[in-house]
Amino acid sequence: MATVAVIDEVNAANVRRHVETIVTEIPHRAAGSANGKRMAEYSCAAMKEAGVADTRVHELPAIVSFPEHADFAVRSPAQISIQANTLGHSTLTMPEGITGDLVYVGSGAFADYEGKDVRGKIILTELSYSPARHEKQRIAALMGAIGCVMMNWGHPENEAVPFGSVKPVWGNPTPENYDTEMATLPCIGISRAAGLKLKDMCAEGPVRVWLKTHVENGWRPVQITVGEIALDESPEPGDFVLVGGHQDSWPGEAATDNAAGNACMIELARVFNQHRGELRRGLVFGFWTAHETGTMAGSSWFADRNWDKLRDHAVTYFQIDQPACVGTTRWATASNAELKSFHERIEKQLLGGREYYWKRAAKSGDSSFFGLGIPMFHGQGAFTEQELKDTALATLGWWHHSIENKLDKLDWDWMQVHLQVYAAYLWELCTAPVLPFAYRPVADQILARLDELAAAGEPVGLASVAAKAKEFAAATDRLDALAESWRAKFAAGDGDEDAARALNGAFKKLSHMLVTLQSSAKGTYGQDTYGYTPQTTMIPCLYDIPQLGKLPDGEERWMLETKLVRDRNRVADTIADALAVIGDAERTLV
Template sequence: MFSDPVAKEILGALSAERVRRTVETITENIPTRLAGSENGRRMAEFTARVLTEVGAAGRVVNLPGLVSFPGEGRLKLDGEIFTGSTLGQSAPSIPGGTAGRLVDVGPGDARALAEAARRLGQEDLTGCLLLSDLASHPPRQEKLRLAQAAGAVGCVMMNFGPDDGTAIPFGSVKAAWGNPEAGNYAAEVPSIPAIGLSRRDGTALRVQLASNAPEGRIEAEVENDWREIQITLGEIASGQASEFVLVGGHQDSWFGPQATDNAAGTACILEIARVFAPHSDRLLRGLVFGCWQGHETGTMIGSSWIADQEWDRLSRGAVAYLQIDEPGCVGTTRWDVSSNAELRAFHEEIEDELLDGRARIWRKAAKMGDASFLGLGIPMIAAQGGFTDEEIAKAGSRGWWHHSVHNTIDKLDWDEVALHLRLYAGYLWRLCTVPILPYRFAPAAAALTEAIDTLPDAPMGIDTRRLGQAAWHLAGLLGRVDARLAAVGKSAAVADNRAAKINDLVRHIARELVPLSTTVAGRYGQDPYGYSPLAAPIPAIAGLAELEAIAEGEPRLLALTRLRRARNRVADAVSEAAFFAELLLGELD
């Protein structure tokens, strides 16, 4: 697969030592890279300069962002003071602190909140402070959104890691993905304070809360404001086509050096640009690089802004998004990949060759990190070394140091960084040089039909039967499409004009299918970060199976209206995908 002399040259030129030197420069000279701060600006200027030096035409783009500058956070309970951090985008506490009964809600998901309310003999958690565990899903942002909707007056979130761990967690709790708008501000921008405590303190609190819910008070110091923030863009144009692969990762950070998160990822992006730039004449597709900001203290502002601002170009020409975040952490023993099913066979073939038998795990692409392009229908790959389930249980999925001041350069393994570089370059070389896009649609179609087949027949009059018939028709078409694409991909040569027609239709199918499996909001919106329905195979109709279990009256009627419309959106996407599949089969025959 990588026998081409240029491919060998690219893989051979990658240097983990150069990445190490870049990480040292960033962490020593530009620590605490908060979006909207002076160091945030300096970081963007640094990456733009390096991208330009290596031949990738770097430039800084200024944009507005609702960002956060949190300070210390405290919990006062029974005469004791627990000191931690105020979480980003938290509302400030009222003068003297925000008071309420402190209740342990475990993971902080909807079910746990309902159980806690029942224990208290209440309909909801109005007036309560909620203690939740960052080691468990959902993410911080969804924990707070659910708590706020349940009437809570504040949140306390205990860190992951060993039970005696003293690391204080940083993190944003704003569910609104990117900059908010009027329609989602009230529900998705925090109106209650939230603080983070160490695992040790949280564990001690859970013991206290096992038998009662004492009155507590939290103090949260924070400044949330609209600021000018910076992102950095770079590009290596192919000169042969308007298609391109987007490579991105955030360059802002929390307090301290934040070596793994994400100085290392930024350094890897710069290194990849360096080795690809001299070979732009061999690329059938270009590379566009994005170093985002507003990831940490604003919840994906930079990447979502680009999704909106560069909509036309992304919609027409982006064929994939490679997200690079926290590569090369010490202690990782397996390869973790989150991707859309359309790209799974493609990247696993590369991993078979370059991973040397290392264990790996695959998950469906999730709207996490800077996954701001799923609504556009751009399939993505997010891959990095990962911990085993046993290691995660002890230290959290990213290491106990994640989102703390302990995220220092000693948390990077340079042999692991070298492996990451090879995998990333391998993905990109193939994506940029194969004449026919390497998507395979049958796995996505199978997941679609399986999910629809499990739905009840016509719940509350919503037609699931015809939806299922349409999905099975599409699955049949896409099975034939995959077989023909595989055959064409193996042919010695494909005329440029024919390849362009085939790829255009392939992209059209992906533009319909990718949002179906990854979004509720669909093509033109952004779902809240960590939104619980996104875990479903078809998120937009996630509540259809439970519709009749919703309390009668207005709650059920509201859900019925939403789900009927969501069903129709799914039906339209299936129909459109089938239309383009039939056109593609005509082109492939």
């Protein structure tokens, strides 16, 4: 079988060759820099060498950041100088810097501020992704803080000083969000060892600190690389799977983040191009930029400028970022729920008994396509729960976003397994007559969330939405069964292309509606800020419903209720439209 062929043909040695070249010849691949452009050109040349002739570099303007070191010191109860980095898109302090009392606020989420007054103070927070740096900064500003100090993750003795960005705006800002969503505070990163000492000092009594940032923020020309394996003939002309990963990086080698991901993309392109005559759907490979210092400016630009093509023909987005980190022993996949059964079947087959687990895809990495409603997923090695507990949730390794991210942080035997799993994912998505989607899991997530909100949602009429969602769940059972029956017919050699096109067309329409509902507060034509707290929940536009019951009658409650009624209507319309799509498919195929 060809699926066995592509699994056997991918080779981690080729990935290693590319990674070694990238990290030695093109370190610090910052968006808007000479090396950022060189990396885009390298990706283009490598893709063409792999046989993907239709590959080109696109230049675009983006607001990016060039942070440098930061000056940081404890003023009392002792005089201590601490090594620090300015975080990307931090505001620039005045030449004299800023001074303030230091307050430890845990992970920096809203709940961590309960009982703490940080107005006019500088906060000390963990660097975990709960929430992300960008959201920590946004929340700190809302709480009245004047600056942020973020301590690295890792073991308590970790001396690595982190890089990172704090720009909440997803992609380039607009006239509407420039003044409301760009970073407004000076922010710095320090090592975990230094941060824990400061945390202990805060527990003992008042701590006063001084900091000064050094950063240049501004518009620069940046480059993305896009290669396409288009098909001469197909039962579904123009349809494709989008594969993406960022090619910009922080100072140093940045071997795992994301030289390894880019090299995997090149190797997958090489193998799949050799089998293009066997594919039903093509492949588009996007090497994004301004991920690190522009908060997804490259991938969001691609989404905006290729809207019609993506809307009509993209069936899935597969993201590759930081595969095969050394020390990871299990497998983690994040996906929109309609993809879960598909990728878990492959993981069970190919991971050799390793533990694998799933979580709902959140808006992180270059997930710029939720507004379009393209279902996405990404999978890679993961640390054990105990390792995460011991390293302050260092999901991407203690070296992540630091000068210590070197070639020795990659496991090449594990990389071969990653490539094989990736090849199997893409083969099925590119060749299955009926796309391997299932919508009952989506319905279950919607039902569960509406049930959680049932009591608090009574004032906005959520009960009738829940009733309609139950109808939708029953309809997804019928649709999934219908799709499975046609998969069996194709497997037996008795398929019908008209039926496959009808089902796949219905799947695309459903995802356009449901992915956006599941994953975006702003909806189809906006981009939520990075790490936005409502994104932690299913149907983020309903996040504030529990707040209603805590508010007395008055202006604040009435304004919130007005907003939430409109969001309730959005959910109701989406479910009704999804029911109509399933009904149309049933009338066509039953």
